[in-house]
Amino acid sequence: MTSIGILGAGGRMGQAIAAETGAAGALVAGGIDRDGPLTGPYESITDLAGGSDVLVDFSSPSALQANLNAAVAAGTPIVIGTTGLGAEHHAAIDVAAGSVAVLQAANTSLGVNLLTHLVEEAARRLGTDWDIEVLEMHHRHKLDAPSGTALLLGEAAARGRGGAKSVTERMGVLAAREEGTIGYASLRGGSVAGDHQVILAAEGERIEIGHRAETRAIFARGAVKAALWLASKPAGRYSMADVLGL
Ligand SMILES: NC(=O)C1=CN([C@@H]2O[C@H](COP(=O)(O)OP(=O)(O)OC[C@H]3O[C@@H](n4cnc5c(N)ncnc54)[C@H](OP(=O)(O)O)[C@@H]3O)[C@@H](O)[C@H]2O)C=CC1
Ligand SMILES: O=C(O)C1=N[C@H](C(=O)O)C[C@H](O)C1
Numbered sequence: 653m654t655s656i657g658i659l660g661a662g663g664r665m666g667q668a669i670a671a672e673t674g675a676a677g678a679l680v681a682g683g684i685d686r687d688g689p690l691t692g693p694y695e696s697i698t699d700l701a702g703g704s705d706v707l708v709d710f711s712s713p714s715a716l717q718a719n720l721n722a723a724v725a726a727g728t729p730i731v732i733g734t735t736g737l738g739a740e741h742h743a744a745i746d747v748a749a750g751s752v753a754v755l756q757a758a759n760t761s762l763g764v765n766l767l768t769h770l771v772e773e774a775a776r777r778l779g780t781d782w783d784i785e786v787l788e789m790h791h792r793h794k795l796d797a798p799s800g801t802a803l804l805l806g807e808a809a810a811r812g813r814g815g816a817k818s819v820t821e822r823m824g825v826l827a828a829r830e831e832g833t834i835g836y837a838s839l840r841g842g843s844v845a846g847d848h849q850v851i852l853a854a855e856g857e858r859i860e861i862g863h864r865a866e867t868r869a870i871f872a873r874g875a876v877k878a879a880l881w882l883a884s885k886p887a888g889r890y891s892m893a894d895v896l897g898l
Contacts, residue, residue, distance in 0.1 A: 655681035656876070658730070659697065659719050660711030661690040665733065668872035669708055676876045681705075684740030684758030686715070701726035706883040708875055709734055712795075716741050720748040729753035729882045733760055733875050743867075749889035755882050757892040758800025760874030763863045764848065765892045768808045770861055775812030780832055782854045784809045784816070789839040789847040797838040801848050806834045809850065837844050846871075850889050 656673050660666045661683025670691070681704040682692020694700035701707055701722040706732040709719045716734060723730040732745065735758050759765065760855050775784060782838050786809075788802040797821060798806075812815040819835045829835065849862035866873070874892065881895045892898075 653677065653679050654705045654880055655679045655703070655739075656879050657681045657692075657694070657707045659707060659709040659715065661685050663710060664868060665691075665710035665875075667739055669710065669781075669869060669875055670866050671870065672872040672876045673833050676873075676880065678876065678880060680775075685727040686697075686711075697722040698725055701728045704728055706731065706879045708879050710875070713741055713838050715874070717744055720744055720754070722749050723754070724751045727752055727809040729852040729879075729885060729886070730755075731760075731875055731878045731882055732756040732828070733758075733871070736796030737800070746889060750887060752887050753890060754888075755890040755895070757874075757878065758804045758870065759846075760878055761863070761865060761870040762874060762896060763865075764801055764804075765874075765896055765898055766863065767848070767850075767863050768804060769898060771805050772808040772812040773830040774852055774859065774861065775809040777812075778852060778854070780813065782840055782852045782859075783829060783835075784813070785835040785837065785851045785853070787837045787839070787842070787849045787851065789844050791843050791845065792841055793839060797840070799838065799848070801845070801846065802836055802838070803846060805850050806836060809834055 658666050662685040670680050676789050682694040683690040684700050710733040713736045786802045786806050788799045816834045819833045845868045846865035852859040878895045
């Protein structure tokens with residue numbers, strides 16, 4: 653039975669992943685949080701990595717390097733679901749992927765990963781006279797904005813279009829839309845698990861395609877599926893597209 657070590661175990665996603673691990677016929681090796689061990693016999697991240705077949709990290713960008721170091725030291729594959737990652741984090745993931753299997757995904761749900769393809773295709777087929785905007789809404793506790801998924805969808809649109817500048821802030825009296833850009837808007841409130849909408853707007857018509865997460869169990873299910881898939885993979889950087897065959 654595959655054993656999964658959970659990093660960020662006490663958080664909303666950490667708890668959801670622990671619940672889905674059993675349902676998938678796998679085992680929780682242990683869980684570690686900012687304050688130390690939460691479940692299982694392991695006292696440190698490195699010990700947990702050594703006692704797990706695969707690690708799953710849904711914590712914080714500030715914890716990423718230590719989590720990658722532990723994965724590399726133990727030779728344990730790691731799934732990174734944490735968002736709010738910058739260029740320096742992606743560079744660190746690339747380095748770790750030289751030694752162990754690393755799968756990074758801003759969204760582990762099947763629906764969003766399919767949506768990414770639909771958005772890229774729509775942007776490819778429509779002319780640059782179609783403006784593209786990404787709208788997201790999440791629960792009041794979310795720290796990063798725009799969401800990792802919004803950025804993922806915007807990147808897919810930009811790929812389809814052959815490149816585009818991102819605009820994450822529009823404010824004041826000189827805030828008119830700049831042609832060819834992709835704009836982002838972030839709403840926060842209540843307990844929303846994660847809504848994303850991509851709006852393609854032209855003169856006289858508009859296409860809106862999106863995804864609503866009704867429960868974060870969908871992300872947890874995808875993360876566990878990714879972990880079970882990654883556990884036997886050689887070093888390298890992987891994505892949800894590899895897992896889902898999309
Ligand atoms: N890829 C995907 O599909 C999804 C990704 N996410 C992302 O996952 C991450 C976690 O989300 P969520 O569970 O809602 O957040 P929570 O705040 O509920 O959980 C984060 C957990 O990580 C711990 N943590 C935070 N910072 C550190 C640190 N520096 N070292 C060790 N542990 C730390 C927190 O401990 P403490 O409470 O003490 O700070 C907490 O237990 C976010 O980046 C979120 O955007 C979320 C859903 C789906
Ligand atoms: O923080 C969350 O909750 C979520 N974060 C991810 C993101 O930033 O896109 C995925 C999902 O939308 C939920």
